[in-house]
Amino acid sequence: GLPSAVTIYEVGPRDGLQNEKAIVPVEVKAEFVRRLVSAGLPIVEATSFVHPTWVPQLADAAELMAALGAEGRRLPVLVPNERGLDRALELGLEHIAIFGSATETFATKNLNRTFDEQFAMFEPTVARAREAGMDVRAYVSMCFGDPWEGAVPIEQVVTAGTRLLDLGASQLSLGDTIGVATAGHVTALVDAFADAGVGTDRLAMHFHDTYGQALANTHSALQSGITTFDASAGGLGGCPYAKSATGNLATEDLVWMLTGLGIDHGVDLDAVVATSVWMAGHLGRPSPSAVVRALGS
Ligand code: HMG
Numbered sequence: 001g002l003p004s005a006v007t008i009y010e011v012g013p014r015d016g017l018q019n020e021k022a023i024v025p026v027e028v029k030a031e032f033v034r035r036l037v038s039a040g041l042p043i044v045e046a047t048s049f050v051h052p053t054w055v056p057q058l059a060d061a062a063e064l065m066a067a068l069g070a071e072g073r074r075l076p077v078l079v080p081n082e083r084g085l086d087r088a089l090e091l092g093l094e095h096i097a098i099f100g101s102a103t104e105t106f107a108t109k110n111l112n113r114t115f116d117e118q119f120a121m122f123e124p125t126v127a128r129a130r131e132a133g134m135d136v137r138a139y140v141s142m143c144f145g146d147p148w149e150g151a152v153p154i155e156q157v158v159t160a161g162t163r164l165l166d167l168g169a170s171q172l173s174l175g176d177t178i179g180v181a182t183a184g185h186v187t188a189l190v191d192a193f194a195d196a197g198v199g200t201d202r203l204a205m206h207f208h209d210t211y212g213q214a215l216a217n218t219h220s221a222l223q224s225g226i227t228t229f230d231a232s233a234g235g236l237g238g239c240p241y242a243k244s245a246t247g248n249l250a251t252e253d254l255v256w257m258l259t260g261l262g263i264d265h266g267v268d269l270d271a272v273v274a275t276s277v278w279m280a281g282h283l284g285r286p287s288p289s290a291v292v293r294a295l296g297s
């Protein structure tokens, strides 16, 4: 059967805003994060401590975390390397997420590292974060297909994922960066991780909705026992270094389906919809989420 409860890991302020053309003022970002937290989202990934010229949209990461104050310390932030970790440590943050690639091409384009070099970059980063008492999540991108390499062999994804977990990450988020996954592929990937000794308690799914498959894929993952799902309020998002990466699975679409299935999530749907409508006003474009369009007025 399906799980009775799931954890929604909100990525709108990070994965959503990293790809927006509009410059969003830091006070608006802080308000976005606060509204998502008060809507009941248990984890809200706030920003990224990456190179500011690589992702100018999030160059105000330190300002944002300072604006959020004590409440922001438990919120995860993306960190690729020791320089990013130093910036997070200076602010007293408690939770980081590293982000690796299952493919050589995307490791080069997103991290300026080869497939093997990325682990060498993450190793001291995770070791020092753990010594400092931080929790570390790991993403792996291009789990279902890569815009430059095409199909990505499942064994290659399992190799990348287990190498990231072995560095000391507590959770592995399997990224469908360009939204090409279909339901059967999801089952096969979760099964392959189980065969490699990685159970569903250590996995999260990170779907993008490029091909409209994110909810079908989520249902498939629920049937496989996954209980953590990444989603972005209003369906904002994409990756600036991945061709054809569009928005994440919308938090509202996920919440609607979970509620219908009787699965606990703890999120106030109306509050998230209102937040996405408000954010769409700042971004100057309507939300791509079907549920926001249906409920938002
Ligand atoms: P690099 O150019 O190789 O960096 O970039 P470097 O180590 O050679 O350092 C060069 C200079 O950058 C140095 O300064 C460093 O201090 C500085 P200099 O000594 O020349 O004055 N530097 C930094 N400054 C601030 N913060 C830092 C930092 N690191 C170095 N953290 C790097 C390598 C990893 C930094 C770069 O490639 C980068 O920032 N990449 C990030 C790309 C990114 O954020 N992509 C989007 C997120 S991933 C995603 O969206 C996928 C996901 O959602 C899952 C999915 O959907 O699949 C997670």
Ligand code: MG
Binding pocket: 015, 175, 177, 206, 238, 239, 248
């Ligand atoms: Mg993503």
